[in-house]
Amino acid sequence: MKKLTLLLFVFVLAYGCKTKDSSEQAAEQAPALVKSPAFSEDSAYKFVQKQVDFGPRVPNTKQHDACAAYLAATLKGYGLDVIEQKFKAKTYDNQTLNSTNIIGSFNPKAQKRILLAAHWDSRPFSDQDSLVKNKPVLAANDGASGVGILLEVARVLSTQNPSPEIGVDIIFFDAEDWGNSEVATDEYSGFCLGSQYWAANKHIPNYTAHFGILLDMAGAKGATFFKEGYSVQMAERFVNTVWNTASRIGYSNFFINERGGAITDDHVAVNKIAKIPMIDIIHTKPNNMSKTFFDQWHTNDDTMEHIDPKTLKAVGQTLMQVIYQEAADQPL
Template sequence: MPFLSNRLFFKRLPILVAIIAGAYGCNSNTSSEQTAEQAPAALVKSADFNADSALQFVQKQVDFGARVPNSAPHKACGDYLVATLKKYGWEATEQPFNATTYDGTKLNARNIIGSFNPKASKRILLAAHWDSRPFSDQDSLVKNKPVLAANDGASGVGVLLEVARVLSKEAQKPDIGVDIIFFDAEDWGSSDSGDNGIEYSGFCLGSKHWAANKHNPGYTAYFGVLLDMVGAKGATFFKEGYSMQMAGDVVRQVWTTASRLGYSNYFIDEAGGAITDDHVPVNKVARIPMIDIIHTNQHNLSKTFFDQWHTSHDTMENIDPKTLKAVGQTLIQVLYQEAQDQPL
């Protein structure tokens, strides 16, 4: 099928409901007839997600500069992420690895893992990539300049750092295990979608490494949620294609939660294109059903992602706390529902 971007955004196609999701043991195993007869689970009381705090976490990352692997800002930001997780009482694990990019560059990279309530048997995995793209290949003028990546990277990390802070401060902590992975070396891929001989077109190096070499060899999770580009003004999150194929029940749970919280203007109840992102190796190799919350312009095929994607203009002025709130509060609610075994 034809590619519309370097993240392999396929032509929009109707996606069959729950193609593979049942194989991963997600929540909904009832028939559609039975489900229709059941009253929806009540929204349990959850903690509040602070959008201003999340915005500060995004700003802090951008203040380091472009977090391109092998650079000083990259190392400094990684140290900050580890220290912040520890500050909030999370177990922090660093997973250093070496990777070779599609253009032959050798990277010294590290995935960063934080664990909340590490002894809990039921675990939810949350993830985002924390590196910046080394070149602004979609920019009309400065194509060789590294991307500051306020949205494409820092926004997802900022949301997850706020989730970490919120869970650590709650007097009544949810009785569930949560793991956060900040994947490295996600964004050093080829912009030429015709490079079919390169796995994932050279993207997703950190998630690919983790999926094959989990930080705990026996690690598993009930399901996972990946955040990518979740801070732009007026963001729209369609039901990404691979997520529907491999974890459809999780997609429906998250989108239903968002709708009941009043965020259906962000979480659009429509099928989206299939996008190669960090959730793909997690699904295919680690065998954990993970979905992708990712901003796409589904009805504007000339602009697959947000307007500043892979340009020098992916900066803080384009980040909206309202979007961070919609995503972060939805995640918090999903965690609290799962803690009380009342998924929607």
């Protein structure tokens, strides 16, 4: 046993030195960090709060319509070109949803483009709640957090002079959360209706982007973002770009350098149908945890008290750094 312990010690010591040398070499070879503007977590938090103030944003409700108008007007107010892509979505339980994908384009004439997305609708039932399962979810984290981050990205970009020499398209997908994973209607189980529609009917014919980033459940306290499985499978290069960026600017405690499970989310249709490499930044727990997502997922407790500005900052500042690195043609 002593020999084995000693050999293990020597092996770990040698491996550790090798890892240190290789990481130092990688750091020396990595492009320098370009200066990116500050992302305001307080402003992003207010954008999340504003959506929640409408109430649940369930399709076919007045709250849904009011929030759609707010999102489109806010993007327009920051100078983005806005398209409201209206469509009717058929749910797994044969409901017809009057739906709207909201697309805002910054620097629309730029050839190199990054696509940023989040879903903005709320789940119509709280099936994971221990008590009341038929109430619509307020969806502070599961929807509003990602949208709030992207609204702040739009605001920050609108204040920059000169603007970064890159195009950024922001899509708020609708009708994402009216699905049922226990009903095998298709590979999406009734979820992601808005992204499937957009991917097959792009707002601009032949639209494409260098890559895309989807945000989902991106604002909770203590959030952990593992490298989502489909993202690694279909767009690993860009997963590494984002996670390396987050690490270099101090957010490795949020962006965990480990592979997580594969989650069927809006990025799947963008990859498979639209043929645009898109990754998913989504809050998941380690594989040995009993619950895959954050504790309040699909319950009546998905409220503002669980939103943490620090998490919004970590995700938002990482996005800003990625945008500016790509604008300078120095991806990490």
